[in-house]
Amino acid sequence: MTARSGRDAGRVVIIGGGLAGYSAAEQLRALGHEAPITLIDAEPTSYDRPPLSKRLFEDDFSVASLAFTTPERLTDLDIGTLFSRRATALDPGAASVALDDGTVVAADTVLLATGGRARTLPIPGADLPGVHVLRSFADAIGIRDAVRNDTRVVVIGAGLIGAELASSLVRRGATVTLVDPVAAPLAPAVGELMAEHLHTMHAAHGVDLVVGITAGIETADDHLTVTIDDGRMLDADVVIVGVGIIPNSSLAEDAGLDVDNGILIDSRFRTSANRVFAAGDVARHRAEDGSLRRREEHWEAAQLSGRESAYGMLGLEVPPRGAAWFWSDRHGVHLEAVGRLSGPGELIVRAGGAHPAVFLRDGGLLVGAAAIDDNNLVRAARRLIDLRVPVTPSDLADDTVSLRALLKAAR
Structure with missing residues (x-):
């Protein structure tokens, strides 16, 4: 001991x-x-x-x-x-x-x-050659070796992994189709408005967006065909499934x-x-x-x-943890989010820049925030959440108000 x-x-x-x-x-x-x-x-x-x-x-x-x-x-x-x-x-x-x-x-x-x-899909053809998942370094090398310029890739799942992969694949020169059952993936994590803003970046960078449920994958001559539940069929050379773990x-x-x-x-x-x-x-x-x-x-x-x-x-008291935080990168931008952005509360949008920042306020307190390419804002938001500093909707919405200044004022 x-x-x-x-x-x-x-x-x-x-x-x-x-x-x-x-x-x-x-x-x-x-x-x-x-x-x-x-x-x-x-x-x-x-x-x-x-x-x-x-x-x-x-x-x-x-x-x-x-x-x-x-x-x-x-x-x-x-x-x-x-x-x-x-x-x-x-x-x-x-x-x-x-x-x-x-x-x-x-x-x-x-x-x-x-x-x-990596979770796989319980659909016909999920185990065909040319269908990949991404969880390990070996998985990444398998995808890397299969993709060249103009390779047609269907990515199933537009969450964090799918979105980041779509961005990397487009930069590689692949032709990418991104399939997801919902029109604004990540809405529970970053709120509807930020989720929509992030998802529209794909189309702006040449990714074809398809809303639907994947029903099956099959071979067709020298390629794969992904069937959507509404009957649409997507041709692919490579299929990547990114639907969680x-x-x-x-x-x-x-x-x-x-x-x-x-x-x-x-x-x-x-x-x-x-x-x-x-x-x-x-x-x-x-x-x-x-x-x-x-x-x-x-x-x-x-x-x-x-x-x-x-x-x-070691039988010691576990230290308390602050608000949860995560990040994601796609199409040259860096997303950070802290706390929760769904559930009870008032969603507040801070505009004024190339990208909006979003906040969730509940009971007079900040409980969640997300921003793009603004690490300082998210760091300050996290402190406001952890210290339970009261905030007003007007201060959160005003891009001239520094969250750091709100922290200092509360001390």
Whole structure:
């Protein structure tokens, strides 16, 4: 037990070397944990996933260029790694992990940071050659190798991944059709007005937009045909499905842990097994009243979840978290959003520039904001949300009013 520990975590084995798993290991060391830590992952190293949809056609695109740590940093932190190894079984009572090569790794505490896999479509033809998903570096290389100038690409799903891919594909010279069931994807995340503003950028950059549900994919001579539920047929050389992820919870489920669209955890990131914790995309919080919260699938959420799980594994109080934040890049612009922009409240638009900023105000308080190419505004909005500073609709709508000034005035 270290000086800053209410629980002896002992030997910690972390299954999943992505952002959540690595952040947990790094935070354990920052909190003074001295016992062995081992990262296990089927991937060749720890790397960032957001650049997969943004940078896959860049000349320097490689696993090394995506890595968020280095062998030297891992050595400095005394974090052991078993990369290119897949965990195949978990014994929660013994806190041991079996690997695909027959090795059994002993532990005192296990953290499941197994992330998720790309969701596929339950339609005919979803498994045909030429139909891709994007979740891993290998997926990105498969898409990169299949796309050339004038390649006809149908992207199914216009959420963050689909929108970013469409932007990258157009820059590559592909002919892109983007299909989604709704006319304004991302509306729940950024509000209707911002969602519409973002989506119209696709057409301005040559992307053909189709609203509809994909009913099937089939081969036709030397290409693929995507059928929409209203009967429209879209010819493609490559089809990419970007419709979200499914949590990799089978390891936990096979071990008898509580699972429901994710591995269920309490406020200290503990699963239904006392020595097993979970964090990142795969984890789903169960509140004290038994209700289940939505899983979080953004970059910062994974990072914070990993860090917070370190506190839980050491029996320490988990620090409070501020308003949720995420970002996305498309067609040369940078979107940031914080808090919530749907549900109860008054939507307020700040115009005056090339792009609008949007705010949601509820009960006199700012609860959400989104802006394009304006990091300072979003950072200030986040502070206003976290500090619960009262704001007026007129101040939010007026582009001459600095949100930083509102913060200073409240101090």
